[in-house]
Amino acid sequence: MKNTAGTEAAKRAAGEAAAAEVRDGDVVGLGTGSTAAHAIRDLGDRVDDGLDVEGVATSYQSRALAKEVGIPLLSLSDVARVDLAIDGADQVALGANALVKGGGAAHAREKVVASAADRFLVVADGSKLAEPLDYPVPVEVLPDALARVERAVRDAGGDPELRSAERKDGPVVTDNGNLVLDCDFGAVGEARSLAGTLSAAPGVVEHGLFVGMADAVFVGDDDGDATRRSP
């Protein structure tokens, strides 16, 4: 379930401010979504001007965009470490350094890349800030474990809803061939604890709570300015 509230000006400001942190020789994690796309396009422009970087894509979408704008790519399966990763979020709680991600169902690979990054830079428009988090948490699920994981989510106090595809009958199938449950927990007071509970449920491939991972959050506004915030 996508959080689509922010304006393009705010997203662009955040994406480009984070992209400005990339230096010659860096290996860069390329996030997914409309905000990270601004960072990828900006990096593409700088590659045209001679910047020497390699990208690691977090989804089909970010790989396609990186190829389109000329960023050389490494395969995620070959990469254990990246210098920095730039990615969006559906909601950000700065005080708890907690994010909800996965509105585009890319959070499993995004978490692998963010965890491999020396610095994880989050890009978001101001509408994404919330204390506490209350956005439904995407949970990627092995198809055969769907009923079991739905029960685990309910036991944890959540209300799971199988994500439906648009322009296709039936559910969303992730880039990894799995299903997604959007799980409404209401206000999430203890994001770290909920993250642990979800991770421990057999059949959960990955969930969209990113706790304690962000090193900086670039928040864009409608005037086209961005502020660097420390979570």
Ligand SMILES: O=C[C@H](O)[C@H](O)[C@H](O)COP(=O)(O)O
């Ligand atoms: O699965 C998708 C990702 O986690 C995105 O980074 C997240 O949904 C934010 O996307 P957007 O910048 O388009 O709001």
